[in-house]
Amino acid sequence: MVRVVVLSGGVGGSRLVEGLAAIGGKQLTVLVNTADDTDYYGLHVSPDLDTNLYVLAGIVNPQRGWGVMDERWTVEEQLKRLGEHPWFHVGDRDLATHLIRTAALHAGHFLSEVTADLCRRLGVESRLIPMTDDPVQTFLLCEGEWLPFQEYFVHRQAAPLVRAVAYRGSEHARPVEAALRALEAADLIVFAPSNPYTSLLPILAVSGYREVIRNKLVFAVSPLIGGQAVKGSLAAMLGSLAGEVSLRALFDLYGDIVDGWLVDPVDMEEARASFEGVVACEPLLLTTHADRVRVAQRLLQLANPLKEREDRG
Amino acid sequence: MVRVVVLSGGVGGSRLVEGLAAIGGKQLTVLVNTADDTDYYGLHVSPDLDTNLYVLAGIVNPQRGWGVMDERWTVEEQLKRLGEHPWFHVGDRDLATHLIRTAALHAGHFLSEVTADLCRRLGVESRLIPMTDDPVQTFLLCEGEWLPFQEYFVHRQAAPLVRAVAYRGSEHARPVEAALRALEAADLIVFAPSNPYTSLLPILAVSGYREVIRNKLVFAVSPLIGGQAVKGSLAAMLGSLAGEVSLRALFDLYGDIVDGWLVDPVDMEEARASFEGVVACEPLLLTTHADRVRVAQRLLQLANPLKEREDRG
Numbered sequence: 001m002v003r004v005v006v007l008s009g010g011v012g013g014s015r016l017v018e019g020l021a022a023i024g025g026k027q028l029t030v031l032v033n034t035a036d037d038t039d040y041y042g043l044h045v046s047p048d049l050d051t052n053l054y055v056l057a058g059i060v061n062p063q064r065g066w067g068v069m070d071e072r073w074t075v076e077e078q079l080k081r082l083g084e085h086p087w088f089h090v091g092d093r094d095l096a097t098h099l100i101r102t103a104a105l106h107a108g109h110f111l112s113e114v115t116a117d118l119c120r121r122l123g124v125e126s127r128l129i130p131m132t133d134d135p136v137q138t139f140l141l142c143e144g145e146w147l148p149f150q151e152y153f154v155h156r157q158a159a160p161l162v163r164a165v166a167y168r169g170s171e172h173a174r175p176v177e178a179a180l181r182a183l184e185a186a187d188l189i190v191f192a193p194s195n196p197y198t199s200l201l202p203i204l205a206v207s208g209y210r211e212v213i214r215n216k217l218v219f220a221v222s223p224l225i226g227g228q229a230v231k232g233s234l235a236a237m238l239g240s241l242a243g244e245v246s247l248r249a250l251f252d253l254y255g256d257i258v259d260g261w262l263v264d265p266v267d268m269e270e271a272r273a274s275f276e277g278v279v280a281c282e283p284l285l286l287t288t289h290a291d292r293v294r295v296a297q298r299l300l301q302l303a304n305p306l307k308e309r310e311d312r313g
Numbered sequence: 314m315v316r317v318v319v320l321s322g323g324v325g326g327s328r329l330v331e332g333l334a335a336i337g338g339k340q341l342t343v344l345v346n347t348a349d350d351t352d353y354y355g356l357h358v359s360p361d362l363d364t365n366l367y368v369l370a371g372i373v374n375p376q377r378g379w380g381v382m383d384e385r386w387t388v389e390e391q392l393k394r395l396g397e398h399p400w401f402h403v404g405d406r407d408l409a410t411h412l413i414r415t416a417a418l419h420a421g422h423f424l425s426e427v428t429a430d431l432c433r434r435l436g437v438e439s440r441l442i443p444m445t446d447d448p449v450q451t452f453l454l455c456e457g458e459w460l461p462f463q464e465y466f467v468h469r470q471a472a473p474l475v476r477a478v479a480y481r482g483s484e485h486a487r488p489v490e491a492a493l494r495a496l497e498a499a500d501l502i503v504f505a506p507s508n509p510y511t512s513l514l515p516i517l518a519v520s521g522y523r524e525v526i527r528n529k530l531v532f533a534v535s536p537l538i539g540g541q542a543v544k545g546s547l548a549a550m551l552g553s554l555a556g557e558v559s560l561r562a563l564f565d566l567y568g569d570i571v572d573g574w575l576v577d578p579v580d581m582e583e584a585r586a587s588f589e590g591v592v593a594c595e596p597l598l599l600t601t602h603a604d605r606v607r608v609a610q611r612l613l614q615l616a617n618p619l620k621e622r623e624d625r626g
Contacts, residue, residue: 078409
């Protein structure tokens with residue numbers, strides 16, 4: 001069995017997590033961005049943790065890719081009747097998760113403990129770990145104004161041009177001990193096809209992780225296909241923040257801690273020209289469960305000989 | 314127009330509030346117990362405020378007498394799926410109120426401001442005022458253990474024998490300025506047929522109210538009919554706390570600040586023998602809207618000549 005740690009953000013990353021969990025859920029650790037966490041009427045919402053939690057529990061809403069299946073919206077409907085204009089959408093079932101999390105945090109538990117508890121309640125075999133128990137918030141500089149991530153991504157629908165990104169609080173954030181141990185023990189570390197700026201770089205900004213990851217076998221799955229992000233605003237952000245929308249600009253974001261990139265066949269040529277390490281290709285549109293399992297299997301196949309070489313070396 | 318301030322607790326008191334509001338909602342102020350307020354997974358729930366709010370807004374659930382009509386229970390259902398055993402029941406629509414309240418309190422607003430805001434949102438003409446913006450909690454000594462009110466009333470279904478009652482925090486609680494002004498300006502103050510121990514005495518324990526009320530015309534509506542509480546555990550509490558279940562024991566709880574009692578016809582004889590002030594009777598089962606309006610009208614009729622006598626005197 002291969003011990004895998006995957007770094008994941010929201011919907012995009014969670015699709016690969018689904019595939020990895022289907023192959024070897026018990027050996028899988030999912031280390032998740034929490035810099036998008038937000039306050040919803042006093043409740044602590046962890047959108048990326050929940051997306052991955054619901055995927056691992058097999059209860060994610062299949063159409064949207066986030067939230068719970070068979071969801072209802074009576075609370076939001078009533079909020080509107082009371083004159084609210086909620087732009088951050090929380091379904092009734094999803095709300096139950098936030099209630100349990102908030103009560104546990106108020107009672108003094110850490111987010112990582114609450115997350116492990118939610119996994120137990122939902123029968124999740126994999127380990128799901130928030131990047132930190134400390135507050136970190138992604139802010140994006142748009143039109144001269146620093147916006148919190150959800151304000152940019154959900155309220156303004158990722159439309160404004162992003163001039164800078166900051167992970168406020170990350171300078172004081174401590175890594176989660178269980179995550180450090182899982183990274184140290186991992187045979188393979190996977191960077192899921194999430195937006196680096198808003199999902200994986202916040203994780204790497206927490207002190208400690210980068211140092212452990214640097215010495216391990218790391219495979220990244222490209223979030224770009226033919227110069228376009230499958231989901232979200234990565235292409236626009238590369239253009240405004242890195243100066244060009246290219247695989248080289250993407251690869252540079254993680255630097256030399258990545259040993260191999262898995263890209264879509266349409267990007268194979270550009271990838272080979274842009275990266276000195278291992279490059280492999282596989283169709284990366286993760287539309288169906290079969291797609292997700294296929295890409296996860298390809299990653300493990302790619303990692304095996306490299307791992308063996310490392311073990312021999 | 315008669316300016317009325319009614320002191321009210323939960324379902325029992327709110328039935329009279331419904332009648333008073335139907336007669337003269339704009340001239341009505343409802344001063345409500347908050348010593349039953351509770352934390353629900355990090356949300357601030359004010360059960361008595363909400364019962365009176367929903368009654369005044371015409372959206373109370375008519376079967377239960379509390380909560381919102383056309384209620385749904387998806388959040389609670391999901392909490393159970395996640396392994397919770399909630400005994401304090403909050404419907405989906407009701408939850409929206411708690412979300413708005415909690416967010417406003419977190420933002421630094423006072424409970425009295427939030428309550429006024431909720432009234433505006435629901436088009437309520439009457440003024441609804443919490444007894445204090447400070448934390449006060451009713452505790453009941455049962456079998457050697459101090460229980461918070463909701464634990465006693467909802468979780469243990471008011472079954473344990475109550476040996477003592479305490480309103481923790483009331484020694485530091487300040488009255489709400491708008492409530493003091495309404496009491497000072499009132500032509501009539503009504504004590505709704507709520508349980509004195511758990512609903513109205515907590516209000517009177519907040520410094521300032523008793524002093525103003527003492528100089529005003531006060532009518533109380535009996536929460537007992539034929540020695541039985543219409544709702545809840547008053548009879549049992551009178552037995553264990555006052556030593557006897559009688560109108561005299563009930564009347565003694567408010568002492569001499571009450572000018573007149575409105576009792577059920579079955580209690581008229583005992584009431585006359587137990588109270589030196591004005592005693593009148595009217596059937597007090599407030600089952601229908603018509604019952605509630607009838608009793609409210611009777612109160613105003615009773616108050617008028619007394620008020621005129623006071624004005625002349």
